[in-house]
Amino acid sequence: MASYYLEEEPKNGVHIVHCDSCSKLPDFYYRIYLGEYGGSASAIKKAQTHRPQVMGCIECCEINIESKSCTHIRHAS
Numbered sequence: 001m002a003s004y005y006l007e008e009e010p011k012n013g014v015h016i017v018h019c020d021s022c023s024k025l026p027d028f029y030y031r032i033y034l035g036e037y038g039g040s041a042s043a044i045k046k047a048q049t050h051r052p053q054v055m056g057c058i059e060c061c062e063i064n065i066e067s068k069s070c071t072h073i074r075h076a077s
């Protein structure tokens with residue numbers, strides 16, 4: 001399980017979903033806590049109850065949309 005967040009500020013009208021280990025996770029004030037989920041697909045469904053236009057972050061969610069958990073292991077270095 002991982003904690004997921006929704007970006008408050010839309011990019012091109014779309015709000016981005018991140019897991020808590022993502023390097024692109026926005027600052028505390030600019031994100032909405034979605035809850036603990038086993039995968040980004042569930043988190044995105046929850047996010048859609050907050051905002052109509054949401055998508056998974058390409059860094060931490062999009063490639064793992066079918067996976068059981070957030071597997072973001074790459075960090076900017």
Ligand SMILES: [Zn+2]
Pocket residue numbers: 017018019022023024025057058059060061
């Ligand atoms: Zn992300």
